[in-house]
Amino acid sequence: MSTTGSPAKATDTSFDAFGFIARFAPLIFLLVLMAVFAIVEPRFLSSINLFNVMRQVSITGLLAIGMTFVILTAGIDLSVGSLLAFAGLVAAAVAKGGMQDRFTVGDDAVGYGWQLAALAAIAVGLAGGYIQGFAITRFKVPPFVVTLGGMSVFRGAALLFAAGGPISGFDKAFTWWGQGKIGPVPVPVIIFLVAAIVAHIVLRYTRFGRRVYAVGGNPEAARLSGLNVTGIICSVYVIMGFFAGLGAFVLAARLNSAEAVAGTGYELTVIASVVIGGTSLFGGAGTIFGTVVGSLLIGVLLNGLVLMNVSSYIQQIIIGVIIVLAVAFDTFAKSRRKRG
Amino acid sequence: MPPAVTLMQTEPAEFAPLLRMSGISKSFPGVKALESVDFAVGAGEIHAFLGENGAGKSTLLKILSGAQAPDTGTISLDGKATVFATPQDAQRAGIVTIYQEFTLAPDMSIAENVFVGRELGSRFFVNHGLMEEETRKISRRIGLDREPSTRVRDLAVAEQQMVEIARALSMKSRIIVMDEPTSALSRSEVEKLFTIVRGLKAEGISTIFVTHRLEEVFEICDRYTVLRDGRNAGAGRVPETSIEGIIRMMVGRDVGLLAHRQGSFTQSEVALEVKGLNRKRKATDASAIELHDVSFKVHKGEILGLAGLVGAGRTESARAIFGADPLDSGEVIVGGTPARIASPSDAIAQGIGLVPEDRKQQALFLGLAIRTNLSMAAHDHISGWGPFISAARETALVEDYRRKLNIRMTSGEQLVGNLSGGNQQKVVLARWLALRPNVLIVDEPTRGIDVGAKVEVHNLLIEMAREGIAVIVISSELPEVLSLADRIVTMREGRVTGNVPGPGATQEQLMTLMTMSAPKAA
Incomplete structure (x- = not known):
């Protein structure tokens, strides 16, 4: 059992090689995939297409950043898509100044402005996240169950709020957040990358970030080290909620519309992005960098398959298989680490 | 007969x-x-x-x-x-073994538990009637007076044990x-x-x-x-x-292998006193260990040994003092004032630290770096601007304790899981020393570490006492307790059965206190 007196042996070199591959596997896979698509379909490498891929990725990428915090604590959030739809509708209603003008399309339908709309979306996200985090920590219901419930509750709330129809037509200042560009770069891509950098800094260099890893890595040791384990767990769901709200705002801006069925199935893509990016579902290990790579990988894969005219049904099958393979790889790497 | x-x-x-x-x-x-x-x-x-x-x-x-x-x-x-x-x-x-922790499935019936894995019946279908019939026969032999269809969850601990015995008998x-x-x-x-x-x-x-x-x-x-x-x-x-x-x-x-240490740093001031700690076994956790009126005190600079066999309640007392497990009643007095400790962070605020029994399960983050592990409880001491950790302060802290405790590592970035047991234990000790505690409880501090590291850990504990820290050492190794402790409290089945001065105590004396019934009326 104990490896007393044998701290470093010859296994160290092979462990490092394996560790290197394990660490950069998603990135290597992403580059290989891009090379393959570039050869098979030259259009893939055009700058228009690449920015297109990144813009497509940015919404689920934002959610994946939040999901990274959640999964680092060995949690899961299945409600992201539903919460996003609900938050988007609230933001849209605020932007339109109420529900009565919701079908009016165009610049004339200005309500309380994009600032308040964005705040409303984020507030809904934070509240939704907090309620779920509270239920998970206070009533000790597993995150899977709480957020499975949340998935249904928020979707129902969205349908109820929308009363059957979408809310469309925002002013230019609003839609700029989804459709605008700074230079050649789409605004959602910039939001995504800025959020990723901030999240990276928080996880890497702050006390809070440390504690997220600690709670996920060994909750008992974290508690015995005096950490507020329940507070930290609750807060990662609040962070997830924040990103769901932000994502909702950007998505509404990009589509110039918010609807109750928005974000359906996002939980799959988002969780897949995080897991493919190397974050362990067992908690305690993972990076934002990995999540960004994971998000891009899924985006590139879908884009390439579309360019190659692969049916969307088959795309779903491929994504599903890749998720399972990624987790199998994670489990394998973990057992290797234990033996090492 | x-x-x-x-x-x-x-x-x-x-x-x-x-x-x-x-x-x-x-x-x-x-x-x-x-x-x-x-x-x-x-x-x-x-x-x-x-x-x-x-x-x-x-x-x-x-x-x-x-x-x-x-x-x-x-x-x-x-x-x-x-x-x-x-x-x-x-x-x-x-040959059938009945373990201390039962292996029964609580939501299955007695009969299902007795025949689990060897269900009676045809190839595909379980014959419940036959199983219950057989179970009833065996139950009668050992005096288990319960319907075989009763759920195991609804049985008392002693009855659950009888189900284990019935299972053993059913295997001939x-x-x-x-x-x-x-x-x-x-x-x-x-x-x-x-x-x-x-x-x-x-x-x-x-x-x-x-x-x-x-x-x-x-x-x-x-x-x-x-x-x-x-x-x-x-x-x-x-x-x-x-x-x-x-x-x-x-x-x-x-016994001559480890001589009792020279000198004592015990001061007159009491650092920690516990009075009448009690914890009853809960219905939900029948195997939990009870505590009955556990009381003792430890002075500044004193090393108190807590001796007892497995299940005597030593670890449970320590965890209760530290706020890791709840108490039914009892008082913890830190430096003369009663303290309300409901969680480990409360205990830490009172200057109490705990090095838990199981290093890997309860103390270390094996997938994280030494640096992160060492500073985990001391974030307030290494704060930088706003929410940030000061990398410079953290590096200095790690370097400081690497030198003081002679932790053999390549760098602070090394994964703690790759260290030897002795060095891992030093990292855990450093985590608590970085907080400058008044009271440090160490549970099995040298379990699973080699002899050389053992001596180093012992010297560290003595060094802490010299600096005025009240040290409580829980150890299953009597020679370790005897060589370190100024005073030794013995426990058995959740009760304190003895409180003797360390110098002059013998293994035989302690073993007697640890194994004999307390002279108390049951």
């Missing part, structure tokens, strides 16, 4: 055992758990299997039950050599190994268990009885085997020995 033939009358020379294990050796990386151990049990015999924590009892029992393979040695049953490659092999041969077992069967039972339940065991004996079924209660050995056992440090320390017929004799066999190692 006494059995027709007892082996007691035969001479040891003619003793033809049912089970004989000879020359059993077993090593784990860095540890020799068993060295050429012999163990023999006769048919229809109640055999006490004794030894201190870590003497090798569990390893031998695991080999007997087929869970582990011996490095060398043979096992013979009825004079025929056998090999138990898997637990199923051992069970088929009639010839040898039942009971690991600490009485530790969770009340006196009257123990009587009942003994009646069952005597009944089994009358049927020719042998029982291997592992216990820390030495009185029970003399109450029920025919023969005994004592292990010490992985070797045979004695065996024979119970009537021919005494409690003192067995204690001597259990502890009789070279």
Whole structure:
């Protein structure tokens, strides 16, 4: 059992090689995939297409950043898509100044402005996240169950709020957040990358970030080290909620519309992005960098398959298989680490 | 009624055992758990299997039950050599082990538990009626007066144990190994268990009885085997020995090896006092260990040893003081003022630290760097601007303790999981020292670490006492307690049974306090 007196042996070199591959596997896979698509379909490498891929990725990428915090604590959030739809509708209603003008399309339908709309979306996200985090920590219901419930509750709330129809037509200042560009770069891509950098800094260099890893890595040791384990767990769901709200705002801006069925199935893509990016579902290990790579990988894969005219049904099958393979790889790497 | 033939009358020379294990050796990386151990049990015999924590009892029992393979040695049953490659092999041969923690499925019925994995019926369908019928027959033999369809969850602990015994009997077992069967039972339940065991004996079924209660050995056992440090320390017929004799066999190692340390740093000021800690067993956690009126105090600069066998309540007391487990009642007084401690962070705020029993499960973040592990409790001391950790301060902290504690590591970025046990323990100690605690509780501080590191950890604990920290050392190794402690509190079954000065105390004296009933009316 104990490896007393044998701290470093010859296994160290092979462990490092394996560790290197394990660490950069998603990135290597992403580059290989891009090379393959570039050869098979030259259009893939055009700058228009690449920015297109990144813009497509940015919404689920934002959610994946939040999901990274959640999964680092060995949690899961299945409600992201539903919460996003609900938050988007609230933001849209605020932007339109109420529900009565919701079908009016165009610049004339200005309500309380994009600032308040964005705040409303984020507030809904934070509240939704907090309620779920509270239920998970206070009533000790597993995150899977709480957020499975949340998935249904928020979707129902969205349908109820929308009363059957979408809310469309925002002013230019609003839609700029989804459709605008700074230079050649789409605004959602910039939001995504800025959020990723901030999240990276928080996880890497702050006390809070440390504690997220600690709670996920060994909750008992974290508690015995005096950490507020329940507070930290609750807060990662609040962070997830924040990103769901932000994502909702950007998505509404990009589509110039918010609807109750928005974000359906996002939980799959988002969780897949995080897991493919190397974050362990067992908690305690993972990076934002990995999540960004994971998000891009899924985006590139879908884009390439579309360019190659692969049916969307088959795309779903491929994504599903890749998720399972990624987790199998994670489990394998973990057992290797234990033996090492 | 006494059995027709007892082996007691035969001479040891003619003793033809049912089970004989000879020359059993077993090593784990860095540890020799068993060295050429012999163990023999006769048919229809109640055999006490004794030894201190870590003497090798569990390893031998695991080999007997087929869970582990011996490095060398043979096992013979009825004079025929056998090999138990898997637990199923051992069970088929009639050797069934009942562990201290029951392996029952709480939401299944008695009958389902008795026949789990060996369900009666046709190829696809389970015949519940037949199973319950069979269970009823066995239950009657051992006096379990419950309907076989009752859910195990609804049974008392003693009844659950009877279900375990019923399961063993349903396997037509010839040898039942009971690991600490009485530790969770009340006196009257123990009587009942003994009646069952005597009944089994009358049927020719042998029982291997592992216990820390030495009185029970003399109450029920025919023969005994004592292990010490992985070797045979004695065996024979119970009537021919005494409690003192067995204690001597259990502890009789070279006591001169670790001399008591020189001098004492005990100051007059009391750093921590606990009064009347109580915790009752909850229905939801029947195997939890109770605490009864645990009281003691520790002064600044004093090293207090907390001695007791597994399950004596030492760890539980420590965890309760630290706020890791709840208490039903009791008072914790820190530096003269009563403290309200509801969580580890409360305890830390009061200047109390705990180095837990199980380094890997309870203290370390094996997937994180040494740096992160070491500073985990001291984030307030290494704060930078706003929410940030100051990398410079953290590096300085790690470097400081690397030097002070002589932690052998390549860099702070190294994963703590890749360190040796001794260096891991130093990282955990450093985590608490970085907080400058008033009271530090260390639970099994040298478990699983090599001899050199052990001495270093001992010197560290003494150094802490010199600096005025009140140190509470929980250890299953009596020599360790004896060499370190200024004062020793002994515990048994959740009660304090002794409070003696460290210098001058002997292993025999402590072992007696740890194994004998408290002089208190039950």
